[in-house]
Amino acid sequence: MRAVVYTESGDSSVLELVEREPAEPGPGEVRVRIVRAGVNPTDWKFRAGGMGELAFPEIVPGQDGAGVVDAVGPEVTDLAVGDRVWTMLAQHQRPGGTAQEQVVIPADRVTVLPDAASYDLGASLGVPAVTAHRALTTSEDGPDRLAPGALSGMTVLVAGGAGAVGNAAIQLARWAGATVVSTVSSDEKGRLATAAGAHHVVNYRDGDAAAAIRDLAPDGVDLVVEVAPAQNLRLDVGVIKPRGTIAIYANNGGDEVTLSVRETFSTNARFQWVLLYTVGQEALRRAAEDITAAVADGGFGVGEEHGLPLHHHPLERTAEAHAAVEDGAIGKVLIDVGDH
Numbered sequence: 187m188r189a190v191v192y193t194e195s196g197d198s199s200v201l202e203l204v205e206r207e208p209a210e211p212g213p214g215e216v217r218v219r220i221v222r223a224g225v226n227p228t229d230w231k232f233r234a235g236g237m238g239e240l241a242f243p244e245i246v247p248g249q250d251g252a253g254v255v256d257a258v259g260p261e262v263t264d265l266a267v268g269d270r271v272w273t274m275l276a277q278h279q280r281p282g283g284t285a286q287e288q289v290v291i292p293a294d295r296v297t298v299l300p301d302a303a304s305y306d307l308g309a310s311l312g313v314p315a316v317t318a319h320r321a322l323t324t325s326e327d328g329p330d331r332l333a334p335g336a337l338s339g340m341t342v343l344v345a346g347g348a349g350a351v352g353n354a355a356i357q358l359a360r361w362a363g364a365t366v367v368s369t370v371s372s373d374e375k376g377r378l379a380t381a382a383g384a385h386h387v388v389n390y391r392d393g394d395a396a397a398a399i400r401d402l403a404p405d406g407v408d409l410v411v412e413v414a415p416a417q418n419l420r421l422d423v424g425v426i427k428p429r430g431t432i433a434i435y436a437n438n439g440g441d442e443v444t445l446s447v448r449e450t451f452s453t454n455a456r457f458q459w460v461l462l463y464t465v466g467q468e469a470l471r472r473a474a475e476d477i478t479a480a481v482a483d484g485g486f487g488v489g490e491e492h493g494l495p496l497h498h499h500p501l502e503r504t505a506e507a508h509a510a511v512e513d514g515a516i517g518k519v520l521i522d523v524g525d526h
């Protein structure tokens with residue numbers, strides 16, 4: 187089978203297409219024949235060496251993918267050969283990710299894909315949607331599960347709603363009944379955030395974004411899903427409701443923040459830090475179930491009409507796919523790995 191590997195850190199030129207024997211699933215594992223793989227910033231950050239030394243001598247990148255189960259290991263009871271599935275954290279603490287034709291994954295990181303859902307959609311869920319689910323389910327006065335109505339009466343502010351995680355946060359929050367406000371840097375990104383389901387879009391380059399959000403939500407927002415805290419935390423503190431939650435999942439635009447303690451504790455708000463890799467199996471399971479329910483319900487989609495333009499690259503050009511994500515591609519970058 188064909189696989190893309192790297193054996194040293196570096197720019198996308200370290201990625202190489204090779205032939206490898208498919209592995210056999212062990213206890214609690216399944217093997218998935220990947221049709222589509224999704225690329226996320228974490229894939230190039232790991233490859234570039236930004237997360238420390240390589241943990242394995244040879245790594246196949248890719249946490250996210252969608253395909254068909256083609257072998258089932260011992261002790262797996264809830265998945266069968268032929269199941270269409272989506273994956274999460276396929277490469278977490280493992281050498282083999284989704285940029286290969288057949289990948290062995292722990293069964294608890296594999297979820298059955300609803301019949302009507304495409305492989306493009308399945309491969310776009312993992313990292314972005316699970317991160318968004320976590321950010322939306324940790325607030326003091328809010329739900330720990332998402333379902334229609336779960337966020338009714340709540341206002342959610344999604345920073346950067348044209349990003350992959352931002353898009354997922356808008357779609358899930360809207361499906362769960364929230365009023366959604368999103369910030370963006372351009373009109374084009376505003377159109378995408380609106381297509382994703384945002385009720386209100388604020389161009390943060392255009393005047394006083396905090397005042398614009400206050401106009402839309404005079405009592406403040408219940409939840410913030412934040413990608414760029416170095417730029418936005420003062421704004422977030424300025425618009426959060428008492429006992430609201432500011433969920434921070436990235437350090438885009440800077441790694442350090444300065445806040446006024448008095449101004450911040452006056453909000454009685456929480457900062458919820460979000461990192462997928464240490465969120466724990468129970469949170470991953472809840473996210474997989476709720477995200478799959480949203481997909482089955484027609485509440486989550488991909489493509490321009492859902493605010494997430496798709497960019498396809500063939501497996502042999504995985505380096506281009508990584509470079510596209512690193513360069514800030516708008517939408518979802520996918521790798522065409524195999525046929526269905």
Ligand SMILES: NC(=O)c1ccc[n+]([C@@H]2O[C@H](COP(=O)([O-])OP(=O)(O)OC[C@H]3O[C@@H](n4cnc5c(N)ncnc54)[C@H](OP(=O)(O)O)[C@@H]3O)[C@@H](O)[C@H]2O)c1
Pocket residue numbers: 226227228313314317345346347348349350351352369370371372375390413414417418434435436437438439460461462463514515517
């Ligand atoms: N903690 C975790 O577990 C976790 C999980 C997933 C992703 N991440 C991280 O999250 C980040 C985003 O991932 P992604 O896949 O969504 O990337 P992406 O699709 O490239 O989106 C990044 C978005 O950030 C927005 N942004 C940057 N500065 C902003 C600002 N000051 N205010 C509002 N929006 C701003 C950009 O939009 P504008 O042009 O509109 O500013 C862009 O749409 C990456 O750093 C990734 O590594 C972390």
